[in-house]
Amino acid sequence: MKLSCCNRFLLLLLLLCSAAFGALNDKSAIVYYGKNISYPMVGIHNYIIVQPSLTDTNTHGFRVYKDKMYAYVSIGEIDKNIPEYKKIKQTWILGKNKAWDSVVLDLTNPKYKAFLFNDVIAPQIKRGFKNFFFDTLDSYQLVAKTDKQRAESEAALVDIIKTFHKRYPTSKLIINRGFNIIDSVHNDINAVLFESYYHGINGEKLGYKDVTSKDRKWLDTYIKKIHHYKLDIICVDYLKLKDLTSKEASNTIAKIKAKGMIPYIATKDLKVYGQSSKNPIKREILTLIDESVHDRRFLAAHQSGALPLEYEGYIQKLYDIHKHKLPTMEQMQQYGGVIVWFSKTYKHPAEFTNWVLELQKYNIKVVFAANLPLPLNNLLSKLSIKVNTTPIDLTHSSKIITKSAMIGYEIKPSLTQSENFINITKGQSLLTLKSQNGVTNTYAAIMPWGGFALRNGFMQEFGDDNLWVINPFKFFTKALRLKKIIVPDVTTQYGKRIFISHIDGDGSMNRVEWDPKLFSIDVIYNKILKKYPLPVSASIVGAEDDDNGLYPKLAPALQKTIKAMYKLPNVEPASHTFSHPFFWGKIHNGNLAPKYRLDPKGYHFSLENEIKGMIDLINVKYLTKEKEPRAKTVFWSGDCAPPENILAYVYKLHLLNFNGGDTYITNRHPWLLYIAPLGLGRGEYYQIYTGAQDENVYTNDWRGPFWGFKKVVQTFKLTESPRRLKVIDIYFHYYSGSKRASLTALDYVFRWAMKQDINPMFTSLYIPKVMDYYTLSLAQGKNSYFVAGVKNLKTLRLDNSKMYVDMNSSKNILGFKDNKSHKYIHIGNKSEAFVKLSKNMHNTEAYLVSTNAAILKSEKNANGFSMELSSYLPIRLELNIPKNCHYQFTDIAPTITKKGNIISFSYKYKKEVGFNVKCKP
Numbered sequence: 001m002k003l004s005c006c007n008r009f010l011l012l013l014l015l016l017c018s019a020a021f022g023a024l025n026d027k028s029a030i031v032y033y034g035k036n037i038s039y040p041m042v043g044i045h046n047y048i049i050v051q052p053s054l055t056d057t058n059t060h061g062f063r064v065y066k067d068k069m070y071a072y073v074s075i076g077e078i079d080k081n082i083p084e085y086k087k088i089k090q091t092w093i094l095g096k097n098k099a100w101d102s103v104v105l106d107l108t109n110p111k112y113k114a115f116l117f118n119d120v121i122a123p124q125i126k127r128g129f130k131n132f133f134f135d136t137l138d139s140y141q142l143v144a145k146t147d148k149q150r151a152e153s154e155a156a157l158v159d160i161i162k163t164f165h166k167r168y169p170t171s172k173l174i175i176n177r178g179f180n181i182i183d184s185v186h187n188d189i190n191a192v193l194f195e196s197y198y199h200g201i202n203g204e205k206l207g208y209k210d211v212t213s214k215d216r217k218w219l220d221t222y223i224k225k226i227h228h229y230k231l232d233i234i235c236v237d238y239l240k241l242k243d244l245t246s247k248e249a250s251n252t253i254a255k256i257k258a259k260g261m262i263p264y265i266a267t268k269d270l271k272v273y274g275q276s277s278k279n280p281i282k283r284e285i286l287t288l289i290d291e292s293v294h295d296r297r298f299l300a301a302h303q304s305g306a307l308p309l310e311y312e313g314y315i316q317k318l319y320d321i322h323k324h325k326l327p328t329m330e331q332m333q334q335y336g337g338v339i340v341w342f343s344k345t346y347k348h349p350a351e352f353t354n355w356v357l358e359l360q361k362y363n364i365k366v367v368f369a370a371n372l373p374l375p376l377n378n379l380l381s382k383l384s385i386k387v388n389t390t391p392i393d394l395t396h397s398s399k400i401i402t403k404s405a406m407i408g409y410e411i412k413p414s415l416t417q418s419e420n421f422i423n424i425t426k427g428q429s430l431l432t433l434k435s436q437n438g439v440t441n442t443y444a445a446i447m448p449w450g451g452f453a454l455r456n457g458f459m460q461e462f463g464d465d466n467l468w469v470i471n472p473f474k475f476f477t478k479a480l481r482l483k484k485i486i487v488p489d490v491t492t493q494y495g496k497r498i499f500i501s502h503i504d505g506d507g508s509m510n511r512v513e514w515d516p517k518l519f520s521i522d523v524i525y526n527k528i529l530k531k532y533p534l535p536v537s538a539s540i541v542g543a544e545d546d547d548n549g550l551y552p553k554l555a556p557a558l559q560k561t562i563k564a565m566y567k568l569p570n571v572e573p574a575s576h577t578f579s580h581p582f583f584w585g586k587i588h589n590g591n592l593a594p595k596y597r598l599d600p601k602g603y604h605f606s607l608e609n610e611i612k613g614m615i616d617l618i619n620v621k622y623l624t625k626e627k628e629p630r631a632k633t634v635f636w637s638g639d640c641a642p643p644e645n646i647l648a649y650v651y652k653l654h655l656l657n658f659n660g661g662d663t664y665i666t667n668r669h670p671w672l673l674y675i676a677p678l679g680l681g682r683g684e685y686y687q688i689y690t691g692a693q694d695e696n697v698y699t700n701d702w703r704g705p706f707w708g709f710k711k712v713v714q715t716f717k718l719t720e721s722p723r724r725l726k727v728i729d730i731y732f733h734y735y736s737g738s739k740r741a742s743l744t745a746l747d748y749v750f751r752w753a754m755k756q757d758i759n760p761m762f763t764s765l766y767i768p769k770v771m772d773y774y775t776l777s778l779a780q781g782k783n784s785y786f787v788a789g790v791k792n793l794k795t796l797r798l799d800n801s802k803m804y805v806d807m808n809s810s811k812n813i814l815g816f817k818d819n820k821s822h823k824y825i826h827i828g829n830k831s832e833a834f835v836k837l838s839k840n841m842h843n844t845e846a847y848l849v850s851t852n853a854a855i856l857k858s859e860k861n862a863n864g865f866s867m868e869l870s871s872y873l874p875i876r877l878e879l880n881i882p883k884n885c886h887y888q889f890t891d892i893a894p895t896i897t898k899k900g901n902i903i904s905f906s907y908k909y910k911k912e913v914g915f916n917v918k919c920k921p
Contacts, residue, residue, distance in 0.1 A: 023277065024278050024780075024784055024785070024786040026262075026277035027046045027232060027277060028045045028262060028276035028279075029047035029048075029049070029234045029263075029276055030042050030047070030273065030276060031236060031264060031266065031270050032049070032050055032270060033051045033054070033072070033271055034270075034271035035051075035055075036683075037050060037055060037062075038273065039059075039064070039065060039775035039777060040280060040282075040334075040776060040778070041273045041284075041777070042273070042777065043065050043777025043788040044279075044280050044777040044778070044779045044788045045276060045278075046262070047068065047234060047262070048068050048069045048070065049193075050069060050070070050071065052124045052129055053082075055071075057128035057129065058648065059651065059685065060651070060768075060771040060772075060775055061684075061774075061789075062128065063128075064772065064775055064789045064831070065775075065788075069129065069130075069131060070131045070133040070172070070174055071131070071132050071133065073120055073132050073135065074102075075105075075116070075135065076104060076105060076107065076137055076138065077097055077100070077105055078103060079101065080102060081101065084120060087119060088115075089112075091111075092105050092111065092115075097139065104142055107153045107157050107160065113156070113160060117164075125168070130171050130172070131172040131173065131190075132164070132172075132174070133174045133176070133193070134160075134164075134173065134174070137175055137176055137181075138177055138178070154180055154181050158185055161181075165187075172190040173190055174189065174191045175191075176194075176195065177192070177193070178192065179222045182225060182226060182229070183225075186229040186231060189231065190232065191231055191232035191233065192231055192234070194233065194234070195237070223259065227260055233262065234261065234264060235262065235264070237256070237263075238266060238268045239252075239265055239266075239267070241272060241333075242361065242362075244265060244266070244272070244274055245275070249275050253265060253275060253276070257277060263275075263276055263277060271330060272330050273333050273334050280777050280778060280779055281485055281779065283313065283315050283336060283485075283778065284314070284317045284334055284335050284336060285314050285315065285317065285335060285336055285338070285339060285476075285482075286327070286332070286337070286338045286339070287305060287316050287318050287319065287341055288319050288338065288339070289301045289320055289341060290322045290342035291322055292322040296320075296680065296682075297660070300341065300370070300459075300466065301318065301369070302316070302677065303673070303676070303677075304466070304468075304472070305341060306677035306678075307472075307672065307675055307677050308472035308672075309476060310677055310678055311473060311487070311725060312476075312482065313486070313488060314482060315773075317335070326351070329358060329361075332359060332362065335364060336364075336483075338359065338364060338480075339366075339367045339369055339480075340366060340369065340373055341370060342371065342373060343370070343371050345374065345375055349374045352373065353374060354382075356383065357382060357383075357449065359449075360449050363481075365479065365480045367450050367453075367475075367476060367479045367480055368450075368452035368453075369452075369458065370454065370455075370458050372422070376422070380422065381425075383447065384425045384448065384449075385422050385423070385424055385425070386422065386424070386425055387422055388422065388423060388440075388441065390437075391437075392417065392437065394416075394435075395436075396435070398416075398433040398434055398435045399433065400413070400433055400434075401432050401434045401440065402432035403432075404430035406478075407431050407469060410467040410469070410671055411460050411467040411469060413431055413443070413457060413460070414460055415433065415456075417435060421440075421441040423442050424445050424447065426447065426448055427446055428445060429442050429444070429445050430445055430446065430451075430453070430457060430470065430475075431453075442457075443456045443457030444458065446478060447479075451475070451479030453469075453475060465669060465671055466671075466673055467671055467673070468671075468672060484799070486785045486787075486796045486798050486835060487799065488772070488776045488787075488790070488793055488795070490766070490769040490772075490795075491725065491726060492795045493761070493795055493826075494759055494794070494795075494814075494850055494855070495824050495850030495878070496758055496850055496851070497720065497724065497756065498728070498758070498759055498760075498761060499534060499728045499729075499730075500691065500727055500760075500766045501534060501730040501732075501763075502537040502538070502539070502574065502635060502658065502730075503537070503538040503732055503733065504539060504576050504637070504659070504694065504731075505541035505545070505733075506541060506544070506733045507544075507734045508521035508540065508541070508544055508562075508734040509544055509545070509554050510738040512737065512738050513739050519557065519734075520735050520737035520738040521558060521737065522737070523737030524736065524737040528746060528747065529570070530568065532750045533570050533873065534570060534730075534753060534872055534873075535760050536570060536572075537574045537762050538571050538574065539573070539574035539576035540562055540573075540575070540576060540618065541576045541577065541578070541598070541637070542577070542578035542579070542614050543578055543579045543580060543598040543599075543603070544558075544580075544598070546578075550598060566622055567627070570872055572629050572763070572764060573619070573623060573629075573630070573631035574631055574764075575614040575618060575633065576634075576635045577611070577634065578609055578610050578613065578617075579597040579598045579603060579609075579610065580598045580637040580638065581610065581637055582597060582637070582638035582639065583596050583638055583639050584636070584639060584640075584641050584643060585643055587607070587646070590606055590607060591605055591606075597638075607649055611649060611650060611655070615632065615653075615655065618631040619631050629762065629764060632656055633655065633657070633763060633764050633767065634656070634657050634658070636657065636658070636660055636687070637659075640660035642687060644683045644685060647683075647687060656688070657688060657767070658689075658690065658767055659689075660687055660688075660689050661676030661677065661680075661690055662676050662697075663675050663676045663691065663692045663715065663719065664692065664693040664698065664712075664715055666718070667711075667718075675719060675725055678770045678773060679774070686770070686771060688771065690729055691719075691728065691729025692712055692726065692729045692730075693712075694733060695708070695709035695731075695736050695742060695745070696733065698710075698712060699742070702735070705741065706739045706741035706742040706745070707742070707744060707745045709742065709745040709749060710745045710748050710749065712730070712749055713749060713752050716728050716752075728753060730753060732746060754873075757876075759853070760852070765792070768792035768793075769792045771792070772789055776788070776790060777789050783803070783838065784834065784835060785837075786833075787832065787834075789831060790827050790831055790832070790833060791831045793827075794827045795824050795825065795826065795827065796825040796833075796835065797822055797823070797824055798816075798823040798825060798837070799821065799822045800822070800837075801818075801821045801822065802839065803838065803839060804838050804840065804841045805823065805835065805836070805837060806838040807845045808844060810833075810835050811834040812827060812828040812834065813827060813834075813835060814826040814827070814828050814847065814858060814860075815848035815849055815880065816847070816849070817849050817878075828858060829858060844884070844919075845882070846880055846885045846919055847865075848877075848878075849878035849880055849902055850876075850877070851869060851871075851877045852876045853870055854871065855868070856870050863920075864885060864918040866917070868912075869913050870912045872911065873911065874907045874909055875893075875905070875907045876905070876906050876907070877904070877905040878903070878904050879902070880902055880903075881902075881903050882901055882919065883901075884920045885920070886917070886919075887915055887917045887918075888916050888917075888918075889905070889913060889915045890913060891907070893906055893907050893913075894906070894907065894908055895907075895908075
């Protein structure tokens with residue numbers, strides 16, 4: 001947006017505004033002209049205005065919030081510094097705007113209009129944008145000299161807007177100002193945006209300029225007119241960065257809301273996430289790492305640090321300080337805190353210390369994890385840390401003089417001290433040891449600026465494992481002062497633990513040890529997939545199964561089984577690539593040497609052949625026309641470590657990706673270290689991890705014992721209690737069908753799964769839930785939450801047994817299930833929800849408690865609700881039915897039990913059921 005000649009009038013708006021601040025049901029807006037959009041920061045808003053050239057339209061967040069996003073387009077002028085300027089003809093230019101180094105364009109020129117639609121708007125439509133924000137509508141006033149020229153420009157402007165509406169009738173449009181044309185275009189637009197600047201020149205106090213009563217009356221006329229047309233008005237104003245969360249900002253927002261407008265307060269460059277009627281919880285936690293040591297997937301910061309944050313509802317954002325400078329304060333506004341987790345001393349310690357202190361002005365706390373990246377000198381005094389210089393007796397064990405309940409989580413702290421000693425002059429010690437000669441050392445503490453946990457107070461080696469000394473779930477949230485929030489949960493759907501299963505395509509052609517005529521894929525097809533009704537996502541490797549692969553003589557028989565397998569209703573197709581790359585990072589200039597992959601004769605390696613080509617091959621060659629779903633998922637092969645550019649390629653094709661992570665916690669190694677996070681971020685893309693490891697890991701890289709996959713049941717149990725951290729994911733290869741022991745183990749695992757209280761689904765339905773987790777946007781009010789971006793993720797976890805879900809006041813909430821000390825809250829079919837909590841249970845509505853089914857359709861009205869359910873297993877269902885309600889099913893369940901208002905329905909065979917609940921007022 002540009003400063004216009006109307007701005008002196010717009011300043012009046014902020015004098016006229018007053019209203020309550022922060023209601024979750026109020027409309028809100030954001031104008032963000034930076035890159036790498038944080039969708040958790042923007043998703044809650046009704047209007048999201050962005051610079052299209054800085055927006056990656058292939059990301060999951062863009063697709064989720066696409067209907068609320070608006071691409072900025074300058075209509076009346078164009079900057080000289082952007083590529084499109086080179087296409088501008090001199091005959092289209094009316095004059096210059098020196099303040100913005102731009103030129104004012106002739107709206108009446110039909111060739112400029114064609115350029116605007118064909119070269120500016122159409123390419124953004126093609127990229128994925130649907131809605132637009134037209135800026136600089138009144139730039140013509142800077143150069144127009146007569147009333148006739150102004151009238152002609154206004155008529156041309158009206159024509160442009162009406163043409164847009166005619167060409168793109170389903171698109172939405174916001175215009176900036178446009179006072180003089182509002183009567184002509186009100187049916188063609190959705191909202192009007194006003195803007196004004198604070199004037200804080202040469203250190204003068206920021207505030208409003210005085211305006212005359214004439215100006216006030218003039219603006220009131222237009223505001224009233226816009227309201228008459230029932231259009232939203234977005235009022236944008238500006239403050240310095242340090243004032244965005246000040247009383248002045250909240251007062252300004254209140255005044256704007258009181259005038260019936262949607263407020264937005266930001267810095268002048270609009271590259272900071274500002275304030276509006278409702279504001280998001282900052283779910284992202286910046287984690288500083290050093291990838292010069294190892295790739296991020298191997299770093300303890302990711303392997304051990306992401307999971308505790310995810311369980312509490314937060315997102316780890318890794319930031320490589322080896323490649324990048326410390327983020328600016330403007331860049332830091334999206335983060336709820338910082339974790340510093342690398343082993344080296346930072347190269348500029350004074351700069352780093354000042355950065356930590358500067359963050360405190362914005363209430364962003366910092367945690368030092370494992371290591372203090374600063375030299376042990378007087379510089380630490382700025383952080384209220386005192387360095388001990390007294391020699392210490394290291395020959396004897398020390399004793400504990402301060403120990404928090406957080407300490408001793410998986411292992412007790414070692415009493416053998418290190419040579420580096422510090423104490424705190426402010427804050428709360430969590431672990432302090434005292435040596436034999438009286439020297440103390442603080443290993444963990446909560447500090448005014450955040451906190452630290454180092455060496456003995458953080459993690460400790462136990463054999464080959466690293467165990468948590470401190471409770472990471474409590475420490476990070478307390479040290480970073482993170483809000484206790486309602487948690488988006490991907491492990492559960494409709495109150496039951498999610499079940500998925502997926503097969504990597506390796507070994508389909510392996511011969512079976514008890515019958516050499518059979519292939520391992522034949523055994524998996526007959527003994528597992530046909531036997532158990534649970535949904536399985538089955539991939540194939542082109543180089544093993546295709547006619548042009550390694551085994552052309554075996555291909556016809558393998559393909560016959562593959563086609564039969566994909567006809568099963570409980571099997572969905574997926575790709576395990578064509579040549580099964582072993583090391584994805586070895587791909588250079590689009591090529592991968594044969595030694596790093598399978599090498600069928602005549603095969604030309606390319607990403608297109610590996611990814612898109614293999615998906616197309618499956619959908620065309622191996623599936624019937626009626627088969628749904630089609631193949632749309634890539635199961636990573638080899639090291640399961642796709643670089644950012646390969647993830648970007650997959651996202652561009654609208655495909656899903658899966659595999660990676662190392663979740664194989666067992667009774668022998670029951671430590672958090674063996675539970676992977678949900679996924680790994682690279683740039684704006686995420687690699688989604690599996691729920692558990694495959695049989696190759698449990699059988700010592702397929703060296704035996706071949707019954708070892710039975711131990712995955714231990715993994716499932718240990719990721720259920722004491723916290724449900726993972727879905728049940730039976731992940732295996734076709735070669736498990738080649739040996740009796742491995743097949744017996746696989747059969748054992750499936751039989752165990754059939755007895756669990758689960759909600760089964762295909763992997764292609766689980767993956768988008770995790771993708772939603774990383775882009776979901778959340779706002780918090782008093783005992784209430786507004787949630788946006790729940791397109792696929794349908795569960796919220798409330799870790800407060802003393803609070804109840806107020807079903808009467810909540811919106812798009814189907815019900816909830818009590819589970820131990822928390823509640824699983826079920827979201828309906830809309831992508832936004834409002835959750836109202838209460839200290840008292842006073843629901844008068846019927847609601848869903850739990851089900852093992854997918855909800856195909858649900859409708860709710862004032863008198864009750866109805867649902868249509870479908871499951872891979874016989875339907876199990878719990879409903880809360882108050883006394884004033886009655887229910888009716890399409891097929892009555894043979895088993896019905898009642899406990900209070902909760903009625904349970906269990907079917908023996910029925911997998912599709914519909915019901916209707918009606919209630920009297």
